[in-house]
Amino acid sequence: MEFYNKVGKMALGSRLRRLSEKLTEQAGEVYKVYDIDMxxxxxxxxxxxxxxEDKSIMQIAQEISHSHPSVSTIVKEMVKNGVAQEIANKADGRKNYIRLTDKGWEINKHIQVQYTDVNTAVENALNETQYNIWKAIEEWEFLLEQKSLLNRVIDEKKLRESANVQVVDYKPEYQAAFKRLNEEWITQYFKMEETDYKSLDHPDDYILNKGGHILMAIYNNEPVGACALIKMDSDMYELAKMAVSPKAKGKGIGFILGNACIAKAKSLGAKKIYLESNTILKPAINLYHKLGFKKVTGIPSPYERCNIQMMLEL
Structure with a gap:
């Protein structure tokens, strides 16, 4: 127990496996008490x-929530020990079904009293505990169905790493990074267009001097993300030129930049933020939905790659 107290809750899986192994070992002794060969x-x-009912391995796996390979291995052991047998499916000779043998049915007959005693013993043990492990397992199974442990860890990783991300105002020394970050994603999916070159090569002329703003995401002292607010009229800005370096993916930088741009637009008195994108960029579209943008139509676009327009009402 000292190991688990030292390691803490990140050893949850190992501790549950240890408990499972102990219960399985003791269950084996229980079968001997009732002279059950299983x-x-x-x-x-x-x-x-x-x-x-005769059942296929797939049916059994779905019923008991085990993997197909796991059930297949168990069935082979049961067949080898004469407890179960495989029979051909009359409707489809390529499939086999599994059923108990006479030995299996004999075991089933004698195991009923064991079921009664084991169930009562487990109930009594649960009543002796402060925390009902059966209900706790149900809760954990539900929680992991809603959101896997993997996704929970990834979210924590994003939170930890995002704490080291700084969003700063654009400076002339960021121009090369601003262009490089945008060229990386544009050329991965599309081709650079004339409007791209104008705004990326001359951000002062085409964005900043017209009342717009550019924000840069800095991680470990390196520019890894960029996003621009281009002024469209007195109360509307366009969210444009959002890009995150591939080597900085998974840190939530796009979400951080998006929220920073929204906050900036609000501080400028904007009532709306507009953007243009393409539906093949699924992560980006999901991000915009997460930020609150909704699909709109009717505004002419200078970009060939644009096939979706979105708006956020502030």
Whole structure:
């Protein structure tokens, strides 16, 4: 127990595996008490087959929430020990179904009293505990179905790394990075257009001097993201030239830049923010939806690659 107290909650999986192994080992001793010739790990498959219906391995796997390879391995062991048998599917000779053998049905007959005693023993153990592990497992299964442990860890990684991201105002020394970041993503999916070259080569003339703003995302002292607000009229700006370096993906930089641009637009008295994109850029479109943008139509675009327009009402 000292190891788990030292490592903490990140060893949850290992600790549950340890508990599972202990329960499985003790279950094996229980079977001996009732003179039942069965491996504890067979139990879910055995119980599913004991309902009396012939079932395919896929059906069993879905019923007991095990993987197909896991059920296949268990079935092979049960067949080898004479507890189960494979039979051809009459409707489709290429498929086999699984059923209990006479030995399996004999085990099922004698195991019923064991079920009664085990169920009562587990109920009594649960009543002795402060926290009901059965209900806790149900809660964890539900939580992990809603959001996997992988996604939870990725979100924490983003939060930790995003704390080191700074959003700063554009300076002339960022011009090369501003152009490079945008060229990277544009040329990956499309081709550079005349309007791109104008705004990226001369951001002062085409963005800043016309009342617009450019924000840069800095991570570990390096520009890794950029986004521009181009003034369209007195109360509307265009969110444009948003780009994040491929080597900085997964840190939530696009979301940070987007929120920074929205805050900047509000400080400038804007009532709307408009943007143009392309639906093949699914992560970008998802980001814009997350930021609150909604699809609109009717505004002429200077870009060939534009096939969706979106607006955010501030």
């Amino acid at each position: 491996n504890p790990k067979w139990f879910p498959v055995f119980y599913a087959l004991a309902e009396g």
